[in-house]
Amino acid sequence: MLRRLAERCAGDKYRWKQPNRRFIGQGQLLPSRRTTRLRLVVVLDLSGSTVDPIPRFMAELNDILRAFEHFSVRIVACDTRVVFDQVFDERQVLPRALDTTGSGGGTDLQPVFDAIESDDHAALVFLTDGFADPPEQPDYPVLWALCEEGQAPVDWGEVIQLELLKRN
Numbered sequence: 001m002l003r004r005l006a007e008r009c010a011g012d013k014y015r016w017k018q019p020n021r022r023f024i025g026q027g028q029l030l031p032s033r034r035t036t037r038l039r040l041v042v043v044l045d046l047s048g049s050t051v052d053p054i055p056r057f058m059a060e061l062n063d064i065l066r067a068f069e070h071f072s073v074r075i076v077a078c079d080t081r082v083v084f085d086q087v088f089d090e091r092q093v094l095p096r097a098l099d100t101t102g103s104g105g106g107t108d109l110q111p112v113f114d115a116i117e118s119d120d121h122a123a124l125v126f127l128t129d130g131f132a133d134p135p136e137q138p139d140y141p142v143l144w145a146l147c148e149e150g151q152a153p154v155d156w157g158e159v160i161q162l163e164l165l166k167r168n
Contacts, residue, residue, distance in 0.1 A: 037070040037071060038068045038072070038073075038122070039071070039072045039120060039121045040072075040073050040123055040124070040125060041073075041074045041076060041116050041119060041121045041124045041125070042061060042073055042076070042125045042126075042127070043075075043076045043077070043078065043125070043126045043127065044075070044076070044077040044078070044084075044098065044127050045077075045107050045109075045126070045127060045129065045132075046078060046079045046098075047079055047105065047107045047128075047129060047131070049129045049131075049147055050127060050128060050129050050147050053127070053147055054097055054098065055096050057127050057162065058094060058095065058096050058097065059096065061073075062094050062096075069090070070089075070090055071089060071090055072088070072121075073088050073094065074086070074087045074116065074119060075087075075088060075094070075098075076112055076115065076116065077098050078107070078108070078109075078111060078112050079106060079107060079108075080105055080106050080107065080111075081108070081111055082112060082115050084099075085115065106132070107132040108132060108133070109126070109128070109132045109133070109134070109153060110133070110135040110136065113136065117138075122141070123140055123141040124138070124140060124142045124143070125142075125143045125145055126142060126143070126144055127145045127147075127162070128144065128145070128147070128150060128153070129146065129147045129149065129150040129151075130144065130146055130150045130151045130152050130153040131150070131151070131153070133153070134154040135153075137156050141157070141158070142156070142157035143157060143158045143159075144157050144158070144159045144160070145160050145162055146159060146160065146161050146162060147162050148161065
């Protein structure tokens with residue numbers, strides 16, 4: 001589901017600006033295929049129950065991003081406040097884990113939604129156990145990647161249990 005969300009948000013677009021040169025000799029003007037930049041926000045809940053799955057989740061995210069020529073991923077980590085916020089693109093390596101020193105308390109989801117409100121992104125992926133007050137619903141797609149014992153904090157967005165991301 002995480003991969004499908006990424007593919008849906010990036011999408012392939014046909015554009016008429018530059019015709020595909022392979023077909024010009026045949027008298028056909030066909031559009032060139034160009035991928036758009038995948039723009040995601042990935043949020044990591046640093047409360048105690050979600051710290052262990054973060055490396056596995058980040059590895060899965062790295063595998064998915066390798067399929068895209070251009071991407072911009074904003075990684076945000078939080079507990080009751082935002083403690084990490086950085087943008088990565090195809091020229092950088094995503095971290096496998098984050099320094100979680102000083103975090104691991106409760107969870108408040110709304111500060112993250114407030115922090116990314118003006119960001120230009122196509123979707124949000126939120127790794128959490130879901131044990132928090134529900135945030136206000138945004139106007140972009142949200143995927144709740146829940147830890148094994150997690151529950152969706154809201155009744156909107158798509159939900160995936162993290163055990164589905166385990167590698168075989």
